[in-house]
Amino acid sequence: MGSAEVSPWRRLASRVVYRNEWITVREDEVARPDGRPGSYGVVEVRPSVGVVAVDPADRVALVRQWRYTHSKMSLEIPTGASEDGDTDMAAAARRELAEETGLRARSWQPLGTVDNCNGVTTDVAHLFLAEGLAAGTSAPEGTEAIEVVWCPFQEAVRYALTGDITESVSVAALLKVAALRNQPAGRD
Amino acid sequence: MGSAEVSPWRRLASRVVYRNEWITVREDEVARPDGRPGSYGVVEVRPSVGVVAVDPADRVALVRQWRYTHSKMSLEIPTGASEDGDTDMAAAARRELAEETGLRARSWQPLGTVDNCNGVTTDVAHLFLAEGLAAGTSAPEGTEAIEVVWCPFQEAVRYALTGDITESVSVAALLKVAALRNQPAGRD
Numbered sequence: 001m002g003s004a005e006v007s008p009w010r011r012l013a014s015r016v017v018y019r020n021e022w023i024t025v026r027e028d029e030v031a032r033p034d035g036r037p038g039s040y041g042v043v044e045v046r047p048s049v050g051v052v053a054v055d056p057a058d059r060v061a062l063v064r065q066w067r068y069t070h071s072k073m074s075l076e077i078p079t080g081a082s083e084d085g086d087t088d089m090a091a092a093a094r095r096e097l098a099e100e101t102g103l104r105a106r107s108w109q110p111l112g113t114v115d116n117c118n119g120v121t122t123d124v125a126h127l128f129l130a131e132g133l134a135a136g137t138s139a140p141e142g143t144e145a146i147e148v149v150w151c152p153f154q155e156a157v158r159y160a161l162t163g164d165i166t167e168s169v170s171v172a173a174l175l176k177v178a179a180l181r182n183q184p185a186g187r188d
Numbered sequence: 189m190g191s192a193e194v195s196p197w198r199r200l201a202s203r204v205v206y207r208n209e210w211i212t213v214r215e216d217e218v219a220r221p222d223g224r225p226g227s228y229g230v231v232e233v234r235p236s237v238g239v240v241a242v243d244p245a246d247r248v249a250l251v252r253q254w255r256y257t258h259s260k261m262s263l264e265i266p267t268g269a270s271e272d273g274d275t276d277m278a279a280a281a282r283r284e285l286a287e288e289t290g291l292r293a294r295s296w297q298p299l300g301t302v303d304n305c306n307g308v309t310t311d312v313a314h315l316f317l318a319e320g321l322a323a324g325t326s327a328p329e330g331t332e333a334i335e336v337v338w339c340p341f342q343e344a345v346r347y348a349l350t351g352d353i354t355e356s357v358s359v360a361a362l363l364k365v366a367a368l369r370n371q372p373a374g375r376d
Contacts, residue, residue, distance in 0.1 A: 033333035145221035175363035
């Protein structure tokens with residue numbers, strides 16, 4: 001990925017067509033990669049976080065909540081959008097884990113980022129592995145009705161493969177941890 | 189996930205606030221899980237597909253393209269939105285693979301779905317493993333400037349772990365295939 005990289009798109013104009021507390025939708029007038037005029041609707045969202053929290057018995061803290069967008073119950077790792085002005089995603093991850101599960105963690109390991117729905121949104125999710133857990137008091141937001149489920153790690157991985165877990169950040173983060181465990185030690 | 193599941197949200201009204209060829213943004217008036225009034229902006233997108241295409245030398249077909257939303261070059265498996273009225277996601281996957289890479293495949297294995305950015309969008313990506321590849325002619329759309337990169341499968345998995353691949357559908361699909369290869373045969 002080393003070469004100089006220049007956008008094949010040109011943005012000619014931009015206007016906000018919708019905004020709420022969570023998203024800003026803008027429509028850009030563009031010249032497309034083939035040079036022809038077009039428009040591009042971009043959904044701007046703040047960066048988000050996702051946390052694989054594993055306890056000493058190798059159980060992972062999952063949360064079960066209704067997803068309004070998909071009209072379904074969803075089993076996920078704790079995830080959430082950062083707040084306006086957040087620059088420290090590890091801090092956002094600590095806050096999100098505490099809010100949804102009450103948990104604190106002594107050890108935090110970054111697992112990289114994933115870009116969600118990158119044809120449409122700006123969503124970048126920052127993934128973390130949290131260990132050394134201590135219980136506390138959860139404080140979900142009014143938009144959340146969340147149930148915490150402790151699940152053996154290998155079962156959570158199986159859920160990601162069988163489709164019991166489908167949320168993209170959860171699937172990516174759980175399978176990243178599984179893949180890292182499968183790597184020979186000392187590689188890289 | 190067996191219990192009867194009822195939405196803790198109530199939709200009171202709905203209006204479309206923006207629409208283009210790819211997305212419809214609607215704002216719903218709702219009663220939130222805590223019973224308080226609120227609004228929810230939902231970005232409706234058509235289901236999408238993602239294809240891990242592996243050749244007999246165990247190389248995977250990746251595509252490199254500029255992502256306008258993130259203003260960056262992105263290395264990904266072939267992905268794309270289905271078309272209006274598409275009901276057969278396997279057919280959409282065959283079409284997308286052919287469009288972006290020119291490849292046809294004899295063997296198709298579904299790898300389940302992932303929900304992208306599910307706090308905001310309705311995006312469900314249908315994942316497939318394609319094998320038994322034959323070359324053909326690609327036909328990218330005018331909105332796409334795509335370069336095909338053949339990459340050893342294990343290196344692609346490493347890219348998903350190191351952050352050289354960050355697109356969520358690619359990360360999920362590549363790590364699913366890796367995890368399935370690591371499972372003892374005959375399990376499930």
